[in-house]
């Protein structure tokens with residue numbers, strides 16, 4: 195099983211507000227879609243709720259929702275009541291990557307469990323008034339390379355850089 199993580203954050207590590215994203219960056223959304231296509235995406239129940247009904251479950255991916263509510267159901271989604279149960283379920287997965295796709299609580303737990311091998315972080319070059327943040331992490335433990343960048347333009351309210359982080363120890 196390979197576990198990866200994908201997130202977009204502002205200059206202060208902000209990732210969301212009012213259970214929603216704070217920006218509209220179509221080419222970064224496309225990157226997310228391409229990167230996670232065909233894979234397993236693991237999300238918190240609040241993140242799932244934040245996706246407009248017509249877009250969920252996210253197509254062409256196995257959608258996994260974490261909730262502590264044992265009676266929670268969502269059509270065509272896998273539901274687990276703990277991160278550990280979820281990772282145990284996919285431990286023998288060899289074909290697909292388990293992508294942690296947030297939100298804040300789920301990112302924090304995945305990083306605490308030390309199970310994430312690779313991260314794709316979009317650094318949005320702007321400060322938003324976020325309520326939910328990506329957890330602080332020790333950058334010295336990761337080998338970082340830039341894989342894409344985009345300038346601000348009429349379709350992109352802010353510039354951004356996409357960085358790949360590979361755990362180095």
Ligand SMILES: NC(=O)c1ccc[n+]([C@@H]2O[C@H](COP(=O)([O-])OP(=O)(O)OC[C@H]3O[C@@H](n4cnc5c(N)ncnc54)[C@H](OP(=O)(O)O)[C@@H]3O)[C@@H](O)[C@H]2O)c1
Nearest residue numbers: 202210213214215238239241261262276296297298299300
């Ligand atoms: N910028 C980005 O890349 C990005 C990506 C994703 C999300 N977001 C944003 O992040 C925000 C949501 O993040 P959040 O931290 O509020 O919520 P979240 O992490 O999406 O979901 C939290 C919920 O997950 C469930 N949960 C958490 N830990 C669990 C565990 N160990 N076992 C079982 N269930 C568990 C609980 O659901 P129950 O309450 O049902 O028990 C909890 O209330 C939104 O604003 C969203 O737009 C941003």
